[in-house]
Amino acid sequence: MTAGGADASSGHLPVMVEQVMEGLQVTEGGAYLDGTFGRGGHARRVLERLGDKGRLLLMDKDPEAIAVAEHRFGADPRVAIHRGSFATLADWDATRDGLDGILLDLGVSSPQLDVAERGFSFGKDGPLDMRMDPDTGESAAAWLARAEADEIADVLWTYGEERHSRRIARAIVARRAEAPLQRTAQLAELIASVMPRGADRIHPATRSFQAIRIHINRELADLEAGLDAALRTLRPGGRLAVISFHSLEDRIAKQFIARHAKAPAGNRRLPEAVPFVPVLRGVGGAIRADAAELAVNPRARSAVLRVAQKLEAAP
Structure with missing residues (x-):
């Protein structure tokens, strides 16, 4: 597949696939994990570079994504598949021997947005769910039915930077007193x-839907836990690649890499308690899609790729 091209078997457009391959530096006998399988565009490219002794581990908490992974790659002896959040990747026995590369492609996938029944899109009327794992946690409808106005407003502001968060929260609480909000179209229209x-120019519900989705799926908490797990699991010399679509996600990834790559600013008046030992090095800074990819995949416009390598001397 060429950069920006659709995966032949799914029609899905994996973002910055060439840049991800360059970042991961896949070797024939290496072990790699795609922590957000989606529809497998990145995974397929990794598998193409692996030899008979190579290993590809696939994770996703969405059961539909896991079903696709089983159908497309389940018969390959080099592949192992596990349903779960990448936050728990270090708990999977298959990762215990270490990994040479880890990919995290964050946010909601195009297939999730395209299916109205998943409740992610304000443009497609469906049940107000928004869970990436429909078997875990509470739906957006259940949360909106019980949360106080202040809590709703805080979520809309923190995760969506919605300037009218309090006005929207008050409207939600007033409306649910009359009838529960159960459909995406109801919430979007409200x-x-x-x-x-x-x-x-964006739809008035864009920021609110994004914020509620991030909250319902604990996306930022999972990212922080997943980055820590990735650092523990990577072998020395291994690569971590993170694709973000939101400034909050990118900030977490950027700060994580910096925290483990650069010594914090010290106070020259105080003695250094413990010498700083870097365990990561950033590779290339913020990487964005090129013009050719943007021409065929507008979703890549907001994507930022960050790559880091675990240092040889790291524990």
């Missing part, structure tokens, strides 16, 4: 009805 008219 949000649009209380938003001031302006020059903003």
Whole structure:
């Protein structure tokens, strides 16, 4: 597949696949983990570079993604598949011997957005769910039915930077007193009805839907846990590649790499308690999709790839 091209068997467009391959530096006999399988565009490219002794581990907490992984790659003896969040990757027995590369492609996938029944999209009416793992946790509808207005507003502001978070939260609480919010179209129309008219080109519900989805799926907490697990699991010289679509995710990835690569600013008046020993080095800074990919895959416009390598001397 060429950069920006669709995966032949799924029609899905994996983001920055060439840049990811360059970042991971896949070797024939290495062991790699795709912690967010999705529809397997990145995984397929990794597998193409592996020899008979290579190993590819696939994770996703979405059962539909796991079903696709089993169908497409389950018969390959080099592949192991596990349903679960990448936050728990270090708990999977298959990772215990260490990995040479880990990919985390964050956020909601195109297939999830395209299926109305998953409840991720305000543009497709469906049940107000938003769970990436529909068997775990509470749905967006259940949370909105019980959360106080202040909690809802805090989520909308923190994860969506929604300037009208309190107005929207009050409207949600008032509406649910009359009838529960159970459909994505209901929520989207409610949000649009209380938003001031302006020059903003995006749908009025965009930021709120994003914020609720991040909260329901604990995406930022999972990312922090997953990065720690990845660092523990990578072999010296191994590579970590993280694709973010939101500034909050990218900030966490950027700060994680910096924290383990650079000594923190010290106070020259105080003695250094413990000498800083770097365990990571950043590779290439923030990487973005090129013009050719953006022309065929607009979703890549907000994507940022960060790559880090575990140092040889790291524990």
